[in-house]
Amino acid sequence: MxxxxxxxxxxxxxxxxxxxxxxxxxxxxxxxxxxxxxxxxxxxxxxxxxxxxxxxxxxxxxxxxxxxxxxxxxxxxxxxxxxxxxxxxxxxxxxxxxxxxxxxxxxxxxxxxxxxxxxxxxxxxxxxxxxxxxxxxxxxxxxxxxxxxxxxxxxxxxxxxxxxxxxxxxxxxxxxxxxxxxxxxxxxxxKFPKYESTNVDAIKKSSLLGDISSAWHYITTRTGLLGLQIFFAATNFLQGIVEVLATPLILSFVSPAVAGSILSIGGSGMLFGSIVMSIWKGPKRRVNVVFGFLFLNGLSMIVAGLRASPALFTLAVFLFCYGLPMINGSNQIIIQRKVPLNLQGRVFALSKMISGISFPVAYLVAGPLSDYIFEPLMAVNGPLADSIGQIIGIGKGRGIALLFIVIGTLTMIATVIAYQYPRLRRVEDEIPDISI
Known part of the structure; x- marks a missing residue:
């Protein structure tokens, strides 16, 4: 061009x-x-x-x-x-x-x-x-x-x-x-440029369900691409719980004013990550960016739960947010490079459904997990007060902190397991690039 x-x-x-x-x-x-x-x-x-x-x-x-x-x-x-x-x-x-x-x-x-x-x-x-x-x-x-x-x-x-x-x-x-x-x-x-589609007549004649089915067939017949979206669904569930409980956790040891500053400074990691991504072409295999930064996100969750420290929590939020544009942007680039133009709308939308369906579930279970399981475990006289409580502290908010550590560990384990799956790891090698 x-x-x-x-x-x-x-x-x-x-x-x-x-x-x-x-x-x-x-x-x-x-x-x-x-x-x-x-x-x-x-x-x-x-x-x-x-x-x-x-x-x-x-x-x-x-x-x-x-x-x-x-x-x-x-x-x-x-x-x-x-x-x-x-x-x-x-x-x-x-x-x-x-x-x-x-x-x-x-x-x-x-x-x-x-x-x-x-x-x-x-x-x-x-x-x-x-x-x-x-x-x-x-x-x-x-x-x-x-x-x-x-x-x-x-x-x-x-x-x-x-x-x-x-x-x-x-x-x-x-x-x-x-x-x-x-x-x-x-x-x-x-004005948007026109693109050539080899299936214009077929698209016009096909049914709506047929269109959805074709996108589903495209994803499911490419095991690595399907595995990537399922992997996102699993990690999004864990991430969704963390997003809901981040504010209650930080408010357990700082004032609302300080909490706002911490979340703002930490959240600036997203902006820095976006800037770096727009400049840096990244490795040949974008899926490695996904694996690397999801592993870092898991580590960040663990760090956030270790101590009731504003400085440590700010660092954890910054690292977590820094990785989000890298992860989401890399997934977007993989689909843009691999999916035919006349299918991209359907495939983007369907992948959004597969990977995002776990978010509403996470929003629903986050509160009960905190209120009825983890917070009582880390109460002053709770079952884990004399063991784990000696490490991360006890009292209000420390149950959520323990939940952060558990979720961070699960995220890292899920990333390691996903990396062991060859079809997912080599998704960009097995699916040829489209011509743009």
Whole structure:
């Protein structure tokens, strides 16, 4: 591909990426603000945690169908209407809030609608980026994509905390709607390049279930690719428990203000990891990046649970977050390099379902595991107070700390076991690269 053409397509991607970045920040503002609203009104952790469930579950369940539609539809238009749908749900919440009629179930419903829109937007965005840049530049796309998510996750809570106080939740919702409008404008002013598909007529004539079945057949007949997604499902379950319990653990030995600073500093690891990934091409086998950083994540979880130390916990969070863009970006690059363009929407969506189905389960079991098993074990007079308690401490939060150590150990063991499977370890050698 000529250098001028490459530069032009990269400019198109940067414009789209910027629009999605602004939209992600806006969505993060609303998510934080609505969470505060729910918790202040109900005082219930369960009601608060259900927002995470409604954010994740519809996305996972709808993804296979969304991916099939993405491969049938124009991907730019799919992204446009997905962003539009999410923006409308935000406006609906704002109107209900302004009129004093906002109820808890309205927030759950709007969150679910936004999650369904995201199920269409994500595979369309990722598959479209494959057509925009040549194969040798996919690491930049992956790094920038992960960077956008990192910036949103870091900036949104800080900005939302300030804005909720100054302009209240109504103002936050208005800002979020403006960010959706910005994303829509960026999609209107760019054109996506056409890609040649050898199966255009077959796609048009096939049924929706047939499309989903073809993606399932593609993944399951490539054992290494299927093994990679199952491996992610297992580690995502463990990671999901850690994500839910990280804040309660740190609040057990520092104040909320210090906790926010620690999580912000530690979370900056995601941004650094994204920057490094966008610059560093990485090894020939991207799957080795996945293995290496998942092993590091397991070690980070163990470090976080060893001591009630703010410095140690900050280091653990930083290392954990640093590895996330490396892991997720490498998985994205593997699929972009190996899956035909006319199948990428379906395969991305189906892989998202396989690897992400464990997150809702993790969100549901994290609380009971902590409250009814691990915290009582590490209570002052608990069964493990005189043994493990002598090493990691006893009292509030130390049961969660023990759970972190157990989960970190399981993550490292799972990584070692997965590495022993030859089909997974050699997934990039067994599946040929597509021509882009």
């Amino acid at each position: 000529e250098q001028r053409a490459v530069a032009k397509r990269m400019r198109v991607f940067i414009i789209i990426w910027l629009g999605q970045l602004v939209s992600l920040v806006g969505s993060g503002l609303t998510s934080f603000a609505l969470g505060v609203w729910v918790y202040q009104r109900t005082g219930s952790v369960t009601d608060f945690s259900l927002i995470s469930l409604f954010t994740t579950l519809p996305l996972v369940l709808v993804s296979p169908f969304a991916g099939a539609f993405v491969d049938r539809w124009d991907r730019r238009k799919t992204m446009f209407y997905s962003d539009l749908g999410a923006g409308i749900s935000t406006i609906a919440i704002a109107l209900l809030l302004f009129s004093g009629r906002l109820e808890l179930w309205h927030i759950y419903l709007a969150t679910a609608v936004s999650s369904i829109c995201k199920a269409f937007q994500l595979p369309a965005y990722t598959a479209a980026s494959t057509t925009l840049v040549p194969k040798e530049h996919l690491h930049r796309v992956g790094g920038l994509t992960q960077m956008g998510q990192s910036v949103a996750e870091l900036a949104s809570p800080v900005l939302a905390g300030i804005l909720v106080v100054t302009i209240q939740i109504q103002g936050v919702l208005l800002i979020d709607f403006c960010t959706f409008c910005f994303a829509l404008i960026t999609l209107l002013i760019v």
